[in-house]
Amino acid sequence: MQNQQLWENFIAGNKLAADTLDTKIADSWKSCLRAEIDPYLIKPQKILSAAELFNKQQQYSKLIEVVREQIKMFETNFILEKPVFILTDGTGNILWRDGNLQAQENANEFYFREGTMWTELNVGTNAIGIAIRTKQDEHVTSEEHYAFASRQWSCSASPILDEEGDVLGILDISTLHNDSAKDALFWLTMLTQRISNTLIREELERRKELLQYCILHQPNELLCDTHFKLVSIPEKDSERYELGNDIHNYIDAKTIYKSEKIYLKNKLIGYKMHIFTKSSQPNKFYYPGVPTTNKAYSQFLKRVLKLASSNLPIHLFGESGTGKEVLARTIHYNSAVGGGPLIALNCGALNQDLLESELFGYAPGAFTGSNVKGQKGKIEQADGGTLFLDEIESMSMRMQTALLRVIEEKSIMPINGEPRKVSFRLITASNLDLRTLVQQKKFREDLFYRIYVCPVQIPPLRERMEDIRQLIVAFCKKKKWHMNWQDKLYSISCTYSWDGNIREFNNFLERLYLFYELQQPTDTQIRQLIEEGTLAPDVQKKTATAFLGSTKHKLSSKSKAKEAEKLQEVLEQNHYHISKTADELCISRTTLYRKMKKYGLK
Known part of the structure; x- marks a missing residue:
């Protein structure tokens, strides 16, 4: 019976007959069934966020660099039609992808791309997932895949092992519509062995350099290699720590540690570790958000x-x-x-x-x-x-x-x-x-x-509008954007309620930077960019404030009295400091002076 018919019968609920499929493939299909993986799934359950992917790529930057170099050297040996090269970490997260552009576009349709976890339990039977499990070279034909979306692909995968034999990553070659990827398995195996050897050799060189650093500097701190294994222990700490152990084994709720990177010729070779008890720390408040003035x-x-x-x-x-x-x-x-x-x-x-x-x-x-x-x-x-x-x-x-x-x-x-x-x-x-x-x-x-x-209820941005100025300043600093029209931007921004809060406001700033990095937009252009990112532009205008400096309609006598009373109150709270009062009311100083004159406030 052909694998296609076997697959159709299997997902329909029929058992697999003995010896009808390779044992590894059959076991994987059964595992997928037990895990209730949808064979018609298009978007996998586990996809890294942009930040998580960035952190992973930073963590495995050396592996990615070596893989790129080796593929560039040997890609002519892979006589394949429209190949796609895939590199994952040891748990199946796709870190890097290259190859035929048309094939990559096809792969995007079912998320076979950077950031997706390509394991058996996330996307069904595949060569990468099986190679992670077996630590061996694996090939999965198109019809051996469990997920329908993958069944037009032929895939070969080979593990990249570290010096202890653990899976550091998986290198995969995939092709469309045929099983030619199996022909590339020999070259793929040779390639991953070269990559493993290169990484092991460089790791040993780093350790050698770190030991030389220890001899030369005789540090008083704990030293770890790039995997946080202890390589040098000061005499005063010799009874507490043991060489070769992971430093994290010594960290508990009563201790805090800070790591200081050690570089040699712009290359990271290890870490200095500073460990102390919580009570010895200065009593400083750590807040990763933008400083507040509210x-x-x-x-x-x-x-x-x-x-x-x-x-x-x-x-x-x-x-x-x-x-x-x-x-x-x-x-x-x-x-x-x-x-x-x-x-x-x-x-x-x-x-x-x-x-x-x-x-x-x-x-x-x-x-x-x-x-x-x-x-x-x-x-x-x-x-x-x-x-x-x-x-x-x-x-x-x-x-x-x-x-x-x-x-x-x-x-x-x-x-x-x-x-x-x-x-x-x-x-x-x-x-x-x-x-x-x-x-x-x-x-x-x-x-x-x-x-x-x-329970902690987090206040929305509209209840601390003063912080909009701080968000603008922080964004400009991050982008190195020397904007000379912050006051105008602040005043206009304060007339909106920002129902999406800080996330919505930062999204707006990103759009603003994209279109107006080198020029100053008009008030209308700023408002258009704000309203592009709102759910309900017609109701997003801020109505909570009584100060309508940006509006043109007239106020009733009652509203005028209320506005004058509120203005007097805020002025007194700020001891008639004009800039502070204007900031708190989200209006310009010119508008504040005009209103003070209007209501006879001095």
Whole structure:
């Protein structure tokens, strides 16, 4: 029976007959079926964000560089029709792609591109996923793929191993409509061996240089290689630390560490590690957001700092774009576990099966297609630090029950594994009101009371409009944009409510920079760019303020009296400081002077 007919029968619910398929392929199909992977899936569940992909590419920059060099040297040996070269990390995240442009466009249609996790449990049976599992060269013909979208591709994959035999990455060659990729497997194997040898040789050279650095400088700090393995320990610390161990094994909730990169000839060769207890740290407030000039938001941040100093669970909620992740980082780095890991997971980005393995991890050999060494879950990774669960309202009832058990028992049970004790700070966030969800029986009441201990509602941007000026300044600094019309931009921006908050405002600034980096736009052009990114441009104009400096219609006598009263109040609060008053009212100084004259205020 042809593989196409086998596949159609299998996804229809029929069992595979013995010896009808290669054992690896048959096992993989069965694993996909158990994991309830949709064979007609187009968009995979797990795709890295732009920031996550950037960080991965930075982490594996040397691997990408070596792969590019080697492919350039040997690509003429690959006599293939429209090949596509794919490089992943050791867990299947696609880091880099090159090859025939037409074939790459076809690959984009089902997300076979940078940022996608190309594993068996994310996209079905494929050569990359099997090679990760077996650590061997693998070939998957078009009809052996589990997902329909991949069944026009023929793929060969070969692992790139480090000096300990662990999978550092996977190099794949894929072609359309035929199985010619199998013919390239010999050259692919040779290529990955050259890449592995190059990386191992350079790693040994880095270690040699680091040891020479130790001999020459005799540092008083702990020294680690680029993998954070200890290579030099001061005599005073010799009883506590052991050479070759991972430095992270010595970090707990009571300690904080900082790493200082060591370079030799512009090449990273290791790290100096500074480790100290929390109590020895200066009492400084860390806030990764833009500095605020709003009194109410300053008080809000003081409350956040107070909450951070406790070990109580915190729940963040508020409108979209208000900066929940920034607040989570603020809480973590100002807490007693600030020196430990901050592990974040968006619960709404994964289906419930993937969420379970991501949260709890799994033991070696837990299921077909899993990492042979097992995998630590996010909860275990957060041990000694903070676990941040965003969009927690997306959790199924089953997952809510599992999380509740972890919170109550302070231990986790990896899939097919043994219980493990964990200690972490829990921060959760939601876009929806959990109280309403509890009333609607969509969220467990007992879990609600476990995580809703310290609820924090993040104020929207329209309640701290003064900070728009700070956001503009920060954006210009980041872009090195020497804009001489910030006052005009600020005044116009303050006439909108920014329902998408900081995210919407930053999106607008990006558009503004794109179109008007070298010239000053008119007021109308600025407003047009603002309204391009709003959900409801006709209702986004700010109406909360009584100061209508940018409007042309007349005020009633009652409104005039109210405006004069408010103007007098703000002037007195700022001791008649004109610039501060104008900023607080989101109007220009000229408009303020005009209104003061109009109402006889001096």
